[in-house]
Amino acid sequence: MSTQKPIRKAVFPVAGLGTRFLPATKAIPKELLPIVDRPLIQYAVDEAREAGIEQMIFVTGRGKTAIVEHFDIAYELETTMEERGKDLAVLDPTRATPGDIITVRQQVPLGLGHAIWCARAIVGDEPFAIMLPDELMVGEPGCMKQMVDAYEAVGGNLISVLEVPHDEVSSYGVIDPGEADGALTEVRGLVEKPPADEAPSNKIISGRYILQPEVMRTLETQGKGAGGEIQLTDAMARMIGTQPFHAVTFAGNRYDCGSKTGFVEATLALALERADMGSEIREIAQRLLRD
Template sequence: MTKRVKKAIIPAAGLGTRFLPATKAMPKEMLPIVDKPTIQYIVEEAINSGIEDIIIVTGKGKRAIEDHFDYSFDLEHSLFSSGKVKLLEEVQRSSEMADIHYIRQKHPKGLGHAVWSARKFIGDEPFAVLLGDDIVQAETPCIRQMMEQFERTESSVIGVKPVPDEETSRYGIVETSSKSGRLYEVANFVEKPPKGEAPSNLAIMGRYILTPEIFSFLENQEAGAGGEIQLTDAIQKLNQVQHVYAYEFEGNRYDVGDKLGFITTSVEFALQNEELREPLLHYLKEKVLNLP
């Protein structure tokens, strides 16, 4: 009988160098999209997918993440005393979301090492991995879609989306051998292939359902692209002993891992906000498009 996916790892130990100097003293995961830090979108996706326990892998200078998901007595008391009930509910919501645990990645050795750091928390269960550089809006939460595919295949499932050919060198890319609807059987995984050498345009998009066997490969994985221990390289080895599938998930994926993606995502999310939509549209027409 297939074990249910109940635990998730959210790696959040990166240095956030693309957003310096803003991330010198603030974790990049706490940079807000409108009025909510990026990591909260990721946590909400996991919870809405049915995940029961979340472990966030942090690093030096990431204490703000723990504080965000903790209670803040002084702030909550002040909001209550001021009658700001709606704001109080929003603040309390972040501290009542789920059972969130933390572990420190002591050395910045890459995504694969960050996932391996949480092995004792996961044990011998299948688990989800959600990266904070990708926010997905979908009717059915992205990781829930993938959990359903895992229940069908009883195998690891990697979330993918097609990208323009000129961008394939930025991603882990899958080479497929067969397809059934949105589900692909994978022949090979290639981490950031050189331009013009990608086997497809299906890029790994920061969502994974993995079996615990991945930890044995991560433990012995040598450094790969960028001198880091790459999760994609370990998945390639796992695929040699177990079927690994790629699933082209439904929904809109927003890249908040670089400045342009962060800005455009902020604009799109602001346009979805009833309070901000009209004044923002007015500003864009007048100041950006020079329309009357």
């Protein structure tokens, strides 16, 4: 039987301005942009729930209150739908029970590491997950469930990784791998955007983490890194060797929804998988490609 503390909390850094999607994100948080008919943040929260996570911690900024409202009860909407005989089941995933959603503010944009540190009082002395909603991970089971299963076996710290062609590694953070056991790989080091001919592997970090609470103490004393920001990767690198550290190769598809092309790709891919529209979307795509 596992003796690890369970992963009950997940931190969602959602304070970014979404400038790559302007003007769409002038008034709408990028995390609420829909892939077909579900916003990005909903996919991430659903993935967390599947993994058994109970508490969602949103690290927000100014103008991001709509994210929290998405998980509130919309009395006017639900009353109107009921009066018109509409099925409310479509709203079930958007309802959070009291205490499930907690928000903290990142008042200045000092990087991902700083955003995670802002949640330190809520995380407390528990291991916790980190989920970047821009990274849409689609699999059965979901990426975080795969990671939690691995965590229950090995404990310590884990990150999700994906294998990419070697000529693409310079765009990502990659791991220096140790011993491998199936989807699990020991992490001996982390390298940020290495030249292709110097990269220790082709396994890139892909937006899902399970970390021990000691990372908060590391972030507390850490100076600024690349880009003048407090980098989470730097804090994780300092923990390697002091605690078990593994990578889980995700069995599924990853879409970079922080880019416009990745966003469109995700929309098309998920629409094609839908029973209610897949065949029609396929016909539309084929017609557009012929024209």
